[in-house]
Amino acid sequence: MENCTNVTNATCVDGDSGQGYVLNTRRKVMLSIDILMFIIGFFGNGSVIFITLRHRGLRTVPNLLITNLAFGDLMFIMSVVFINILYPLLPGVHLYMFHFCEFFYFVQFLSLGVSVFTLTALSVDRYTTVAYPMHKQRIARRLTIWTVVIIWFISIAVCCPWFTLINDNSCWFNKSISSAIYLISLMMLMYIAPTIIMIVCYFLTAKRLLHKNASLNLDPRGGNKQQKKRSRLAVIVLVMTIAFILCSTLVYVWFLTAYFSPFNRFVTNQVVKETKSLLNKINSVINPIILYLMSTTYRRYFLQHFCFFLKCSNGKRERGIITQTQPSTNGTDLARQSTRLVNVPLREGMAPIKEEDSRI
Template sequence: MNITSHSMNSTEFIKSSSSSTSLITVTNNLQNTITVHNVFNITSCIIIIFMFIIIVLFSIIGNILVMWIILNNRRMRTVTNCFLFNLSAADLLTIFQIIPNVYYVLKNDWIFGIAYCKFSQFFTSFNIAISVFTFIAISSDRYTAIMFPLRPRSKLKTVICAIAAIWLISFAIGLPGLIVATVFPKNFSNLQNVVNTTDLLVVVNQISVDSPDQYVSNDCILNWSSEWSEAYDYTLFVLMYVLPLIILATTYIPISIHLWFHRGLGEVTRAQAQNVQSKRRAVKMLCAVMLIFAICWLPYQLFFILLQLSPTIKSSHSLPIVFICCYWLAMSNSMYNPIIYILMNKKFRKGFYTAFSCFPYCREYIKKDKKIKTNATSVHTLQV
């Protein structure tokens, strides 16, 4: 997350001071130009916090439940479900950066230090990459299984290696944020041209000591040139959004055509028809998961692209409001997947009811499911 606001005063100061590195000059100008804009009142803060609490609670409960269902049932440990387990783990990790980032936007101040600033900038790209590459791995596995059914299926060892590769590649994508992220005083994000980061933070601390009424708020930013920032944002947009959607389309469109319009030679047995129906349901569920991901993350991705295309909007007072809406939608993606699994997959739904079998309705569902299975087995035996 890289939200900064540059006032006209700070810009003029940077231009006029670019040839000087005097800490005294910097201190005097800082004291004269400190401004803090907070567009959120108490009511809006309460509403926003409540909305993010919903994400945190549903994400924790839902994703832990998905992981428990897969681990608790040996039949659920399929290749696709192993990747879904990885996706749930990534979604679960998302919640650990929500609270600090929401505080940052609402209070217009980064109070968590340089270490967590680096982690936060790293983790956003890292987390998105895990989800995106997991989707690609799932689509590749589904494409091979459905389009080339005679090929041997991926073994557990291969899946584990693929997941490890996903995490390593994702780490590499997030690495720039870990390296160049730093904390700068608000409205002075370009002061690295005047003094180094350490000296600047010393100045800010000294201002706080000498003038307690002059509080200097901070930004957590990527400390590099605007050219590098622009290149990085565009690269992430293409690499983490556009290209994956193209890959997913080129795999799921042929899969859908094959499952819904392809007719095999000869008579189709009941077992074959059920197998096709099962694959269709799985593809529908996976497409729903990926579609929700694309919808949730699109505004967030476009937000930073628009900042690059039109830098003047950075001075807009409504910018934090727009960002918090985009950020909420992006983070909310972590709570939707478990809901989709339960609604669209019978095995996950059964696992959900089993987990909450202490409730009468869930116990009743499990009993009905057992009766249906028993009756189906009896009918099959009589037919044989």
């Protein structure tokens, strides 16, 4: 039995001889990368989910959407990447039973669908927040959960045809008109259309922000703290969007080319195939890295819990810098409250971060 596909990190050697799979040097490097990606993706996405759900002040609309993004990436890490690690290490386990190929492609593109639709929702949210701030405050929270449900429903519906169009023996599409239509539609629905929407939203958001920044500069009273927070979050989501586009473009281009021109040098090149696979995995681990590098609030919470679990006291009680809100002079204008830095314990009894300081 010679039934090997490009979805694993193993080298096939005469399956009927009982020797199963062996790893050459290049495959060992790829396996090491998979293990590294699994560790970073599991703890990165898992910590984002834990921190957002653990702290009530962080459950804002954009943060909940970012958490949904982390759920989609974690699903990919726990299924596809985890199986890629196990398959060459456990040659006796026949993972290609029970329609494994269909499941592999389904989960891979389901994760891409959740990511692109969530990033699209985030871009629309950033525009509506900047363009219609008061109107958005009244309705956005009620729509967030429904938005997440719709994202998963659409992603699952779009990816279900993988189970009917894939030949399990070859682990590839059956040659038919329906397969060609599906691949083209998949790229339109999950790549081209969302990308256009995101570009338009960020163009309009940037235009609004530049106009509002100019207005704030003319205001002698200042009061642009909230505007800076919105601008920072817009930049974070923009960086996530650019990372997604860069990582997913090669995936879609390769699949389309492989179907319509299977013997093309671009398709058969091993470096291209491994780069495609690597970019797909990077896409599932890079969002938490971007969030922790650019968001001071999430980074502060991450360090707080990291120190707590590792008990990094060195015989003394560790102290961290936590932002607390100083009472306003008039007691009403929360948007203009000043902040001061105080040293408080990172363990039990730590003063919580106020909700207005818990945003990105």
